[in-house]
Amino acid sequence: xxxxxxxxxxxxAAAPRRIDxxxxxxDRSGELTLNPFDVYAVEEGLRxxxxxxxxxxxxVSMGPxxxxxxxxxxxxxxxxxxxxxxxxxxxxxxxxxxSRVLAKALEREQPDLILLGQQGxxxxxxxxxxxxxxxxxxxxxxxxxELTIAGGMATVERQTEFGYDTIGAPLPAVIAVxxxxxxxxYPSLKGxxxxxxxxxxxxxxAELGLDANEVGEAGSRTTVRAxxxxxxxxxxxxxxxxxxxxxxxxxxxxxxxV
Amino acid sequence: xxxxxxxxxxxxxxxxxxxxxLGLAARLGATDAVLAGEGVxxxxxxAAAHGAATVLVTEDAAFAxxxxxxxxxxxxxxxxxxxxDSVVLANTVLSADVAAGLAARLEAGLxxxxxxxxxxxxxxVGERPALQDSVLVxxxxxxxxxxxxxxxxxxxxxxxxxxxxxxxVAVELPEHALxxxxxxxxxAKAEGPKLEEADVIVAGGRGLGTAEGFxxxxxxxxxxxxAVAATRAVVDAGWYAYSAQVGQTGKTVAPKLYIAxxxxxxxxHKVGMQGSGTIVAINRDRHAPIFEFxxxxxxxxxxxxxxxxxxxxxxxxxxx
Numbered sequence: 139x140x141x142x143x144x145x146x147x148x149x150x151a152a153a154p155r156r157i158d159x160x161x162x163x164x165d166r167s168g169e170l171t172l173n174p175f176d177v178y179a180v181e182e183g184l185r186x187x188x189x190x191x192x193x194x195x196x197x198v199s200m201g202p203x204x205x206x207x208x209x210x211x212x213x214x215x216x217x218x219x220x221x222x223x224x225x226x227x228x229x230x231x232x233x234x235x236x237s238r239v240l241a242k243a244l245e246r247e248q249p250d251l252i253l254l255g256q257q258g259x260x261x262x263x264x265x266x267x268x269x270x271x272x273x274x275x276x277x278x279x280x281x282x283x284e285l286t287i288a289g290g291m292a293t294v295e296r297q298t299e300f301g302y303d304t305i306g307a308p309l310p311a312v313i314a315v316x317x318x319x320x321x322x323x324y325p326s327l328k329g330x331x332x333x334x335x336x337x338x339x340x341x342x343x344a345e346l347g348l349d350a351n352e353v354g355e356a357g358s359r360t361t362v363r364a365x366x367x368x369x370x371x372x373x374x375x376x377x378x379x380x381x382x383x384x385x386x387x388x389x390x391x392x393x394x395x396v
Numbered sequence: 397x398x399x400x401x402x403x404x405x406x407x408x409x410x411x412x413x414x415x416x417x418l419g420l421a422a423r424l425g426a427t428d429a430v431l432a433g434e435g436v437x438x439x440x441x442x443a444a445a446h447g448a449a450t451v452l453v454t455e456d457a458a459f460a461x462x463x464x465x466x467x468x469x470x471x472x473x474x475x476x477x478x479x480x481d482s483v484v485l486a487n488t489v490l491s492a493d494v495a496a497g498l499a500a501r502l503e504a505g506l507x508x509x510x511x512x513x514x515x516x517x518x519x520x521v522g523e524r525p526a527l528q529d530s531v532l533v534x535x536x537x538x539x540x541x542x543x544x545x546x547x548x549x550x551x552x553x554x555x556x557x558x559x560x561x562x563x564x565v566a567v568e569l570p571e572h573a574l575x576x577x578x579x580x581x582x583x584a585k586a587e588g589p590k591l592e593e594a595d596v597i598v599a600g601g602r603g604l605g606t607a608e609g610f611x612x613x614x615x616x617x618x619x620x621x622x623a624v625a626a627t628r629a630v631v632d633a634g635w636y637a638y639s640a641q642v643g644q645t646g647k648t649v650a651p652k653l654y655i656a657x658x659x660x661x662x663x664x665h666k667v668g669m670q671g672s673g674t675i676v677a678i679n680r681d682r683h684a685p686i687f688e689f690x691x692x693x694x695x696x697x698x699x700x701x702x703x704x705x706x707x708x709x710x711x712x713x714x715x716x
Contacts, residue, residue, distance in 0.1 A: 156527075157526065157527065157531060157533070162533070164526075164527075232505065232506075233496065233499060233506055234499055234500065234503065234504070234505065234506070237496075237499075237500050265492045265493065265495065265496035265506070265508060265545075266496065267493075267496070268464060268468075268492070268493040268494070268495075268496035268497040268500075269496040269497060269499055269500035269506075270500075271465070271497065272465075272468060272496075272497040272498075272500035272501050273500050275570070275572040276572060276575075277465065277572060277575035277576040278464065278465065278493065278497070278576065279576055280489065280492075280493050281489055281645075283632040293579065297489075297628065297631075297632055297638075297645050298462070298488075298489040298490065298582065298645055299406075299488060299489060299644075299645045299646075300406050300407075300582040301582035301583055301638065302582070302583050302638070303462075303578060303580070303581050303582060303583075304578075304579040304580040304581075304583075305463070305576055305577065305578055305579060306576070306577050306579050307575055307576040307577070308575055311575075311576070316628070316629075316632060317629050318628065318629045318630075318631075318632025318633050319632075358505070358538070359499075359503070359504060359505030359506075359537060359538050359539055360505040360506065360507050360535060360536070360537055360538070361505075361535065361536040361537065361538055362533060362534070362535055362536075363521060363534040363535060363536045364533070364534040365531055365532075365533055365534075366531070366532040366533070366534065374677075374687060374688070374689070374690045374691055374692065374693050375691070375692050375693070376682075376687055376692075376693040376694075376695065377692070377693065377694045377695065378682065378695045382678070382694035382695070382696045382701055383694075383701050383704040383705050383708060384708070385692070385694060386676055386678075386692065386694060386701075386705055387705065387708045387709065387712070389676065389691075389692045390653070390676075390709075391712070393653075393674055395596070395652060395653045395674060396620065396709055396712060396713075
């Protein structure tokens with residue numbers, strides 16, 4: 139079974155996040171890491187490869203050259219190879235442009251199963267899977283908390299506002315997994331060493347048959363107009379040192395909550 | 397603006413968020429609504445009473461299950477044939493997938509997690525909180541159609557008077573749109589305590605480490621006279637009952653005191669508890685988003701903090 143996993147390199151969680159006042163977009167200039175939610179998709183891909191008794195796991199990403207390090211982490215976890223679509227023209231791509239690029243990259247791969255992770259709220263990937271499935275004309279199931287592959291069918295257990303659904307879809311299919319689906323492994327030292335020699339292919343727009351005006355801001359249909367400042371919940375008191383337990387009790391007493 | 401609102405329904409009732417979104421769109425301009433399923437025709441009157449000029453109804457067994465892809469086909473056809481310039485949906489599990497599929501199908505701009513929508517001349521402007529809601533960003537669309545997903549809980553439904561029409565619509569579905577099948581819909585997992593009425597809630601997340609970690613939450617909740625809640629991740633992992641889940645796909649609660657133990661504070665959880673009077677957060681990770689919207693945050697291990705806090709609360713209650 140061939141499994142493709144769409145991943146994204148995002149700024150380190152510990153890095154202070156800011157919006158670039160010029161572009162009005164999230165500043166992504168610092169260190170990049172594998173989106174923590176994508177790690178669940180990578181883990182699921184590795185488990186499904188194992189369950190199928192073999193096959194190939196390829197991670198596919200769109201991003202700057204700096205994103206290569208994040209892809210190396212997916213390789214260190216056990217993915218077989220990586221594909222990075224990188225081009226200066228891609229900056230500022232919205233979900234429409236991003237799905238156009240990734241759909242082209244996935245068409246080259248022809249996988250049996252396409253996995254995505256649930257994304258952070260500021261990510262262009264937040265609902266990317268459904269757009270990708272539409273472009274590829276494949277069935278799509280999101281929020282997967284359990285995935286079973288058998289007889290060319292994917293069976294997904296997933297949670298919605300009303301309870302749990304069980305949904306079946308024939309392969310190839312696009313499945314977006316939730317962070318409840320598994321407990322991801324950590325890369326082993328052996329895995330990290332092996333990742334250095336695993337294939338990491340760079341693709342340009344031209345190699346995907348796309349023009350610069352189909353991607354980036356030119357190929358997007360959403361804009362960021364202005365930044366404002368909403369009222370924030372009154373500055374939290376954070377206790378890092380000392381007796382946090384006593385601090386909580388005192389706080390509850392002060393507010394007559396205990 | 398000529399808008400189309402997608403209405404979600406469950407067990408014979410239109411969803412509150414869909415009706416709220418319908419009211420929001422109707423305040424901005426001519427708005428129709430689309431309703432698809434089996435036996436949904438009777439819901440059209442309710443949609444009309446919330447601002448739909450015309451309610452477009454599709455009665456079709458292919459729409460019986462709440463799956464997105466048939467709905468993408470239906471709405472795409474309506475947009476192309478009736479010339480809607482905007483499609484507005486509530487940001488639910490189903491509608492988010494419908495909206496993204498529709499964006500790709502119509503090559504239309506999609507803005508999501510919006511908490512407001514307004515017109516600036518002819519331009520539609522969406523309001524989106526960013527960076528853990530610390531900044532409000534105005535977003536727009538270039539060209540039409542424009543697709544907007546509105547954060548659940550952002551708009552209250554309002555009944556209004558007015559004439560409205562009901563029309564039947566149908567669509568042919570391509571193979572890929574019918575490929576995913578519902579095997580079993582909305583089966584609940586084990587039931588638990590009532591959360592909405594509790595004054596105090598002690599909520600646990602992945603940081604508890606194991607299902608057994610919830611005993612620490614239960615003991616603190618008992619000492620405070622409160623109830624126990626859980627995040628989606630731990631409910632899905634089977635650590636706690638679905639009925640105790642707070643968040644986007646769970647319950648929305650607003651107790652006087654909400655203690656978040658080992659919860660990172662993802663947006664999916666936040667929308668279910670941000671209305672709480674006082675929020676106390678305990679988390680090992682100083683950078684956890686929960687520290688951005690709590691009143692008191694303690695950086696520490698819940699395994700250590702919870703038992704000691706329970707003990708102090710008990711002592712105080714016993715006059716110690």
